[in-house]
Amino acid sequence: MLGLLALGVPYFAAASGPGGECHAEGDGDGREHAGEGPGGEAAEERMCMMAEEAHMFGQIEEESENLSFSGRFVEFSLSENMSAIEDYTMEVPEETLLLESVVWGEVTGATYTVSGAHFRLTSDEVLVDAHNNPAAILMVRVYDSRDVVYTLPEGAKYTADERFVNMSIGDLEAVIIYVNATLSAEGGTLTFTPTSTPYHIIFRVVPAEGVAGHMWEREYTEALKIRKAVGEMRIAISDGEHMADQFAYRENVRMELKHAERNRVRIEVSGEGEGGVMLLQMNREALQSRVRVYFDGEEVKEAENLGEVLEATGEEPLYYSEPAEKGSQYFAVYIPHFSTHTIEIVGVEEWPLADYLPYIAVGIVVLLVAAIFLALRKRK
Structure with missing residues (x-):
């Protein structure tokens, strides 16, 4: 059993994603989505494909009958009573189970929305955001005193710090940042308990080598830790x-x-x-x-x-x-x-005139000096 690890720095997340068919409008609260133009659904579909191929983000497809959600980068399901996310899985470059479950328990007035690359569950007690992008961002924000329990997949390894948990899952690396909470860990079960509310838990993956921007995503994850x-x-x-x-x-x-x-x-x-x-x-x-x-x-x-x-x-x-x-x-x-x-x-522009002006000026001076020199020689 790990000792209790505390963090009290107010450092959390507001989240957003493209809405509708990969776009929607927002209200500027840090959760807005963007997308506008005359192209209609065909243009939207084309941009969704382009964003996926560039390893940026992609549309989340919903199967409402069994509360399952899938996209180019992540796949997961929601428990029947909306008390947990299950089988949170990375799809790129190959299918890898990241988290067996994230359980926050029964909530009041729970609803969810899917808006482009963004899944959001809201309730009186809990807010959950998931993003279909190469970082597979998953955030849980809790407003009351309940614990949140993360169950890791078999074979996952981790080390815990006062601010974060480092994880390795197959060839992937990930981090869990937690704020205003303590952590107790036993085996593959991580339990977060609030020291004050609201408290926040953010999960982020370092995309595997071969995924666009691997080095950048790794370095930015390190910046997140500090x-x-x-x-x-x-x-x-x-x-x-x-x-x-x-x-x-x-x-x-x-x-x-x-x-x-x-x-x-x-x-x-x-x-x-x-x-x-x-x-x-x-x-x-x-x-x-x-x-x-x-x-x-x-x-x-x-x-x-x-x-x-x-x-x-x-x-x-x-x-x-x-x-x-x-x-x-x-x-x-x-x-x-x-x-x-x-x-x-x-x-x-590739080489605008402004960038050439210093060289043009030097060239003119050289030509003038050469012309004067030739003129003087002719006089002699």
Whole structure:
């Protein structure tokens, strides 16, 4: 039996996903969904497929008769009385059982919705969010004094820290972050008990090698463990349509996709307290090969590597970007402190004239010097 592990830092999640047929509208509370444009259902279906192939997110399909849910990345079922999630399974690159069950017990007034990549169960006592994306995010938020019990699959290994549980499940790695709770563990059973309410438990997978963005997802999971991760947003843009799947890791952080079109995305992030790093993933065809990132209207310096952003502690924003496999692009943006901020990503032409101006100026000077030199020689 492990000793009791306590954590009292207010660090949780609001969540969202694309709604309807991979899109819907939101109200800016950190749970909004995005998707608009003239393309109709055919365009939506095409973007869903594109987002899945780029390893970004995908539609959750529901079988309401047996309360089962499946998508490109995750599959699970809901118990008949809505007291538990069962057989939470990762589908990429191969089927792997992640959690045998997550049990929160009987609840009052429970209902659920499926909105694109996002499953949500609400009740008077419990809120549950699951995301059909490569990180297989699963969050349980509890408002009363009940325990939540996680049962791990056979063969799963884990170690526990005061803030999180490290897990290995076959070839996959995962982490469970818990807030305002203690943990007791025996065998493959993890029991979370509140120290105050509400309390939160967040499960996140590090996608296997071969899944797009494996290294980025691994590094961001490490940032989550030390409370440096703010939230993530995955945005697909094509033919005037856009979709987004997002998840904020801090309770007081709100993220809203304000504008999305080819070569221009604008996100509003608001909150309180110390800064952190936001993770963004976009389909590569939505951007030129060169981008500029702006923070509150000012151009942001690009870091030398991802680690520099994840370790940043200064007063200036910083970003790093890199293409991933399967046709997506990752961005990490360091936010120095919180109030209300705007992050804008703009695609620029491959080699705009402005980038050449210094070289053109030098060339003109060289030509003038050469011309003067030749003129002087002729006079001699």
